[in-house]
Amino acid sequence: MSWHLTVATIDAYLVGRVSDACAASTETHLMRCADCRALLADREHQDVAARRRHNDGLDRILDRIDQPRRGVFERLLVTVGVSASLARLTAGAPRLRHAWFAAGLSVLVVAVLLAQFSSGPVGAVLFVVTAPVAPVIGIALTYGRRADPAGEVGVVVPFPAFRLLLLRSVIVLASWLPPAALLAAALPDHGAVPLLWFVPALALTSLTVALSGYVGTVPAAAAVATGWLVVAAATVRGNRGSPAAVWLDHSQLFRPAGQVLLALLAVTATFVAVARRAAYDARETA
Amino acid sequence: MTTRLTAVSKRFGRTTALRGITMEVDRGVTGLLGANGAGKTTLLRIMATVLSPDEGELRLLGRNPRDAGDRLQIRRQLGYLPQQTGFYEGFTAYEFVDYVAILQEITGTRQRRSEVRRVLEAVGLTDQMHRHLRSMSGGQRQRVALAQSLLGRPRLLLLDEPTVGLDPLERIRFRQVVSELAREHTVVLSTHLTDDVAALCDQVVVLGHGEITFTGTVADLVTTAAGHVWLADMPDVAAAGWWRTGDGRYRHIGEPPRGARLAPPTVEDGYMYLTGRGT
Structure with a gap:
């Protein structure tokens, strides 16, 4: 072959900028001509690589432009080290979360105010009894599978249902504990009373998660909360x-032995839930 | 065959929703036709692994959904548009699809974002992706729901009444997207719109009272009404199925009225003849 295609001709041919x-x-x-076929293959390869670089660059720019602004809670989770995708999953329904959070908080604030300004022990007792139920209701209202922000689509996804429920329960509990602890510190009673809600809160939450594998999150939470109350x-x-300490001491639930049993219940329920984690995916929604 | 149901039955309390369903679906689009309450949604929910059948065998993409490992594999290759998506309205379109993409385990942030953009573009929502779902029209929300079902190019795509609320242009775009995917994958769509079936489906399954009353190609369905569709100048009021057409003549399905001439049947005629409404 006495002549060969130029690089310019091959490039123009590759992008379709030559006459018929x-x-x-x-x-x-x-x-x-084998030489020119090799050159064509080489130029095509470079062209593909260049296009990929171009597309990658474009993707990066679009990522910047398209990324929606994260909510405060989602940003907070990312700041404390939660991955961006997990933060989105757990902070998925902020409005619902705010609703239950505000409702639960207002009950406890009323209890603390009662404790501060009334002469009787009603406020402190009310606080200690209702505080463990608040996270259970939170989990049921916002993060039951039926309340999933994706509706039925959220049921048939590969992401393990148990992992999702556990993640959200941890988030509910974690967002609930600091304000409840602060309010407990404002109770006028001294000694152990302001601490007595903590172990029951853990026990009821774990029990709800464990029972969810059998009957679904909402019935589990309803049964646990009602049973407790x-x-x-x-x-x-x-x-x-x-005083409140005497009222609470009437119940086995708030004596040291009862608290130890509740702690054991929390640990057992967690073990049961982890062992049965596959059952959370198998449950029907209807 | 990628997906096969054998003698599948499902009851809710005393109501039998499905009875002895045996069918196979493969690459291409299969349409599920039937009146409201015929069992289309229950059948799709069983195929989507939302419900498990009371009786019968089910193989989805060659796997058994009763087995936990198999079910996970099926869900990784499944796209599902439920009848009512019921999504959280505080999300924007992008956030909702991104949320489902995370649940779909599309790993890698950049890959996920690029996939979210791809499906939103496929349904023509690139310009609207940062609007909140609560401010979107019914058709736009339906497109968002459809977009999430396309994530990860599913091998089995199940669509329950996908064209409800879509305007004509949106429906044409929907048909483009679905027919493109169906060249290599399996799509099952439930509908009561015979237009969708005529435009898209290779295979049709007609359900009535929880049982399959017809299965075959679209042409087969049309043929069932051949010789039973009539055009007359006057209506035969004794006939159960007739209506006045745009050109002023009266279309009848079933027995011929006086002075009527045979007309070529459509998918709708086939469906109506089959379900006995026109006779």
């Missing part, structure tokens, strides 16, 4: 004049 006649003669030459209401009692 020129394309035809280029193709005729390529069929006969009924038992507490039936066992906590005292005279108007006696």
